[in-house]
Amino acid sequence: MATPALELLFKHFPSAKFDYFIGYRPVAEIVRSYPQTRHIYLKRGGFETVRQIYELRKNRYDYVLITSGHSSWKSCLFANLLKTGCTIGDYEGNISFFDKATKRSRNSHRMTCNLLMVKNAFGINETTPAQPKVTISSPQNDAIIKEIVGTGKTVIGIHCGSRETQSYKRWPTEHFRQLLALIHQNNADAFFLIFATGTEQQEARVITNQSTHCSLILDKPLSIVMGLIQRCRLMIANDSGIGHLAAAVGTPTLSIFGPSDPGKCAPVGAHCRHIRAEGFCKPCIDGTVPSKCGETAECMAVLKPETVYKLVAGLLEETGH
Structure with missing residues (x-):
């Protein structure tokens, strides 16, 4: 969701790293995959994050930009600890300590905010x-890809998971299994x-069992x-990064x-659609799903395979398949 903003920076600052x-x-x-990329630092967590902050300080950055969607005060603290020339970020509420701050619109997509x-x-x-x-060049993998998808059939991608810490975003496995049966x-192909x-x-193994x-x-x-x-x-996916990747490469996408x-945060594209159960509470995610729902959000459980299939059939017809 930050790639449009990055492309804009690459365009206006072609010599920047x-x-x-x-x-x-x-x-x-x-x-x-970006030619402008110099280094990638993977967050190590715990006290190691503090050590990384001191390592990053040595780079004496001209700018530090925090992408939209993160906790404003935590992001601002992190950016300022780097002792950079200028901090950039967005925020909610009435105050921000970024050098160049943009007030975050509650109803705007994160791509638009970035x-x-x-x-x-x-x-x-x-x-x-x-x-x-998103562009990842990998000609060495073409043979593998052709072997998997070279069936002459109508290939449909499924991502039934989500990040491990956000398992409440997962549509029930049995619902996925029933949806595939309907499709x-x-x-038939x-x-x-x-x-x-x-x-x-x-x-994933439950879905593919005996299929x-x-x-x-x-x-x-x-x-x-x-x-x-x-x-x-x-591509049919939960609210996950896979759905965004599908949209970025131009594949019609349905997000649950x-x-x-x-x-x-829904995937964006000409043939991207999303579905959510009607008549339920407003989107409630704020780090964790409400305790009344437990590990599985009720709004996911009540969304029936038959309802999702109607949208799948419409997308297949719309895209000529």
């Missing part, structure tokens, strides 16, 4: 589409690629995952939402 401090390891593969933050900080006045862009019942890693594998029209894609490098997603006719707000 960029370092990235990243808390979620898979993201590193995306920024590593773009606005960069435009305000550097005085850039131009119309820029809030459209993600295959009405599209449908073939499913089930993407999973880490703790998602258990759900002859599914293939598990487990713990593959991001370059292969993206190559496979590009060749899918449709529950506790989080699709208005702020």
Whole structure:
């Protein structure tokens, strides 16, 4: 969701070099592909974060930019501890300690917030589409990709998981299994690629159990995952990074939402859609799902496979498949 803002910076500062401090390891593969990337620092956590701050100080950055969506006060503290020339960020509430701050709109998508933050900080006045862009070049993986998707069938990608600490974003596994049965019942040539890693594998294996029209894609490098997603006719995912990757490479995408707000973080693209159960409480996510829901958010559990299938069928028809 920061890629449009990064592209804008690359355009206006072509000779600049960029370092990235990243808390979620898979993201590193995306920024590593940019020619402007100098170093990537992976957050180590705990006291090691303090040690990393002292390491980063030595780089004497001209600017430190915190992407939108993070805790304002924590982000501002981190940026100022780096002793940089200028801190840039957005904030909620009435006060911010960033040098160049943009007040965060409650109803704006994070991509729009990131773009606005960069435009305000550097005085850039131009119309820029809030459209993600991700490119990972991997010709050495083409043979693997062709082997997996070269079935001549209608290939549909499925991501039934989410980050381990956000398992409440996962649509029930049995719902996914029923959805795949409905799709295959009405599209006999449908073939499913089930993407999973880490703790998602258990759900993925349940979905593919005793199925002859599914293939598990487990713990593959991001370059292969993206190559496979590009060749899918449709990607169906929970609110997760996989959905955003699919949108960024132009694959029609359906995202299943529950506790989080699709208005702020749904994948964006010409053929991107999202669905959330009607008549439930407003998006409630703020670090953790409310205790009344337990590990599974009620708004995810009540969203029926038949309801989701109607949207899937419409997307397949809309995109000519």
